[in-house]
Amino acid sequence: MKIKAVIQNNIVSVKMLIPHPMETGRRKEQNGVIVPAHYITEVTATCKGETVFHAELGPGVSKDPYLAFQFDGAKAGDALKVTWVDNKGGSETAEAAITAI
Amino acid sequence: MSISRRNFCKTLAGSAASVAVLAAMPGTLLAKWSEKAFMADKLDDAIAAKFGSLPIEDSTAILIKAPEIAENGAFVPVTVSTTIPGVTNISLFTPANFSPLVASIDVPSRMKPDVSLRIRMANTSNLIVVAQVGNKLYRATREIKVTIGGCGG
Numbered sequence: 001m002k003i004k005a006v007i008q009n010n011i012v013s014v015k016m017l018i019p020h021p022m023e024t025g026r027r028k029e030q031n032g033v034i035v036p037a038h039y040i041t042e043v044t045a046t047c048k049g050e051t052v053f054h055a056e057l058g059p060g061v062s063k064d065p066y067l068a069f070q071f072d073g074a075k076a077g078d079a080l081k082v083t084w085v086d087n088k089g090g091s092e093t094a095e096a097a098i099t100a101i
Numbered sequence: 102m103s104i105s106r107r108n109f110c111k112t113l114a115g116s117a118a119s120v121a122v123l124a125a126m127p128g129t130l131l132a133k134w135s136e137k138a139f140m141a142d143k144l145d146d147a148i149a150a151k152f153g154s155l156p157i158e159d160s161t162a163i164l165i166k167a168p169e170i171a172e173n174g175a176f177v178p179v180t181v182s183t184t185i186p187g188v189t190n191i192s193l194f195t196p197a198n199f200s201p202l203v204a205s206i207d208v209p210s211r212m213k214p215d216v217s218l219r220i221r222m223a224n225t226s227n228l229i230v231v232a233q234v235g236n237k238l239y240r241a242t243r244e245i246k247v248t249i250g251g252c253g254g
Contacts, residue, residue, distance in 0.1 A: 060203035
């Protein structure tokens with residue numbers, strides 16, 4: 001997953017891109033077999049142990065989810081930790097340092 | 102390394118503060134994935150499963166930025182923001198999809214009520230954004246025309 005966190009005027013803008021198939025469970029392969037549902041259900045971002053973003057996603061979110069949000073109360077150099085989990089128990093955690101513009 | 106009294110007190114105060122913050126966080130922030138709301142196949146059921154029977158009011162203070170015509174329903178870029186103070190949750194619904202609830206975003210105190218994401222839309226449909234403030238819900242609606250459906254059907 002890619003995370004970009006930039007601070008400007010004390011507001012941190014976060015953009016992230018999570019490679020994930022986000023299968024809805026309704027798509028069929030060419031041979032007619034339904035591809036089982038496989039999608040991210042939760043994305044959480046924390047900064048210094050405090051939750052600054054928490055989203056619940058469903059199969060209606062596009063493949064390779066892109067998410068952007070803003071928060072305050074951080075400074076350049078602080079670490080932003082992002083964790084996602086999917087409906088099959090898969091998960092990933094990544095960290096990015098907040099950079100000044 | 103010796104522990105000075107000053108540092109010890111600082112650490113203690115710090116951890117006490119974080120415990121207080123955790124305790125003050127509303128339950129929704131720690132709640133598990135809202136399976137019932139995501140599995141609901143009708144808009145009203147999804148809203149009821151997510152928010153219960155809270156009163157809903159249309160609001161012009163919720164801004165939806167989205168294309169008027171989306172060429173590809175598999176990737177519809179959407180930005181939602183609001184100027185309503187004290188918003189704790191922003192949820193996006195598209196009634197034409199098999200599961201109308203697309204995403205439900207909690208807004209912790211440090212987060213700005215402004216999010217962007219890309220969603221799937223099966224057909225031309227309304228995008229309905231519901232923002233929760235305490236025990237009230239605010240709603241904004243925007244039609245998005247879809248040329249090619251995005252749900253692989």
